[in-house]
Amino acid sequence: MRGRRRAARDPALLAAVVVVWALLALFIVYPLGRLVVRTFTDGGHLTLGNVLAILGDPHHRQAFWNSLLLGALVGICGTALGFLFALTAARANLSRGWVTLLDAATLLPLVSPPFTTAIAMIFSFGPRGLITYGLLGLKGVTVYGLASTLFSETLTYFPIAYLTLKPILAGIDPNVEDMAQSLGASRWRVFRTVTLPLAVPGFANAFLLLFTASLADFATPLILAGNSFPVLPTQAYLQITGLFDLGGGAVLSFLLLVPALAVYLLQRYWVSRRSYVTVTGKVGAQTTVKTVAPWLRWPLLGGCLAVAVAILYFYALLFYASIVVALGANHAWTWRHYQVIFTDGLKAIGDTLIIAGVGMPLGGCYAILLGYLVARKAFPGRHLMEMVSMLNYALPGTIVGIAYLVAFNDPPLALTGGALIIVACYVFRYSPTGIRATVALLQQIDPSIEEASAGLGARSATTFRRITVPLIVPAFFAALGVVFIRSMTAISATIFLVSIGWTLITVRILENMTELALGPAAAFSVLVVVVVFAVIALISLGLRRWRVPGAADFSSIFGG
């Protein structure tokens, strides 16, 4: 009740809520609704037959448990690895050069299509793999299964955990740790009882993001899981594209919503019970970070570097594949593959850049607006708003893509065939990273700063613009970065949305791979990596002009 009255008194808030709800309704609720109708009806009649048929199959049930297992393992391993990197980068007093190196290494998996690591895995492991056979001389090794899928997904997604945890660790005021130390606590005790608990919202966020990323990933298991470890997104994809069973595929992917929502609610409950405010309006004296003992710095760095070397190896292999005639058969140097992508593939490159360039700022604005509303404002249905905003991210892309196709093919909303539908898909599917970043960051900032602004007579729009926005700039750039990167690299949803008029690099990569044109596929991947790095560098340069304490370095572009 109080919320509703406040909303009515504040026209800016009311307008923002209405606009956000309209967008959510149009681009998330409506397409999924159309898909549900399609799932639960058969020739105009309501039926449960589709669902029961799927649930009755033990193979599908196995796929469901496999997905949970994989998601949980990727969540745990990825968060642990991300924490190692974040701790090393943010709390170990390393020189700027080392931190930049770690940032660059973790960026690689983020800035390339997810299945590129999977392809490099196929070359490296297996009966004739470069590593298992060429280096170690092992025979009869199989590359397909849980272990390699887990390895590949962890390596691909842990940077998300790193980027979520790093600003949170960096944001912990060293004075807090100092106080604990001066009260006689050992470094380990301070770490355990002060630093770690302060990072809890970050852990929960990172785990959630990785869990859902793994749940939704169909490309990696498609290539690596083999036939003994089926997972739901791949099954759903095969059900739709292989058996032409849209209903069955829809049911399979709706099963994924259950664990995704459960983890999400758990995380909410866990985070909301505690207060994590360490950045307040009151500024303490400057002090150095003493979280990590000096001797521990080098083992930590060593661990990170080992992972970085593994990542670099995969991408070096990819680069090599792009400059030889045919990897594994003819290793003569050639630029032919690059010629091919810059002639036949030029349209895909241009289209992708336009779509990513348009989606990026839209996604950034949408993410901080929604994150801010949810974290700071009281209005009816805000929890529902956050949940709805997560839907397109939690659902496998295949389903989102098919839902968009079903919903937006006919007038009055005939968007298929254009660029808008691809942009909308990316914005509403990949902004949740920015939304979560905004929420997590705002939980660390004392509301009293904003209350002071309001107390001095500023309207909520003014407070948002003058006080909140500068504080959540890192989250804005996280949203910007993730939407841009995903626009350049994602495939599962948009493979259904590309058209005669608009096509995407990632779709061309997958096509090239199935056409056995590994060279152009590798060349396209290298191009994606280079473009994304260049854009990041540009944003970073621009960001330096609006320097914010602790927010203006290279890495914070995705941080939050």
Place this chain on the structure above:
Amino acid sequence: MRLDRRSYAGTLLLLLLALALGWPPPPAMAQTLNAYSIWPENWARPMLQEFEKATGIKVNFVRFSSGEALARLIAEKGNPRVDVLFGGPVETFAAGIKEGIFQSYKPASFGALPARFKHADGQWVAIADDPLVFMSNTKFLTEHTLKPPASWEDLLHPAYKNMLQMADARTSGTAVTRIFSILEVNGRDEGKAFDYMKKKRRNVQLYTKSGGGGTLPVGLGQAGAGIFFIVDALDTKAKGYDVTISFPREGIGTSAEAIALLNGAKNPEAGKKLIDWAASPAMQSLYAKYKINFVPAHPEVPVEASLAEVLKGARIFPIDDGYAGANRKRLVERWINEVLNPKE
């Protein structure tokens, strides 16, 4: 920190400009044609460029695998975005007929085509024929002192344990053609055929999503052998991978590649011209020039010499259309339950 309102407004304006320039897609010119191609781009592109040269009709196309193309066409049924589905195994077209996505068109060479290369009502016509082959890694064969597999039974040899790759019947026309081949060589005795497939399952390392998915692993030696369409196998060889192609003496199936006009096509006349052209010797005699190893469907086009050499002595039989159409769904489901996911 200063947030400059004007720079934001400027950015927004630029964005709007980009949108205005970028969308919607430019209006169609008088003589254009839109198509989904199931053939890989490196084969579809030269063919469609030759068509442009011959007729002046501009063709816009995107390539999708057969499953993806069909899923899209079904979803776009009410408002089709393309006029023609170009290339792809015939059973994709059979599945499309059930969804009512095509319209009948009988091109000029309809009468000249043998019965198995056309749908009786002209819902599709064939533009090529594509037999299956066994493809093995030559080094793998010598290391295990094996001869190239010359019988379906040879693939059950323990040396192949966990070393075969072939397509998944859920997604791939290649796999469906393979299953019907096995049924044919077993006299359509389903019990015998499935016994064989279950035995072979032990040697299978991976069932791949696309029909050609296993060619690269076999080429690299990550897998020992597999069953593929001849175009994919010869393409692997042409890339420089050391592979051996062989045929089973019991015989192996072949699948027609087809073309069809979509129901509700926006440029039906241009679409019909493409079908006329593709079903005639005008296009099919170009396969040799562009090193596309399909067998021409039109009886007047000779098979290219080196392809004919590979096919010499091979026992190849067509898959019976009616039998395959009537039993496909049931047999694929049985394959999923008994072969792909055996109950141990």
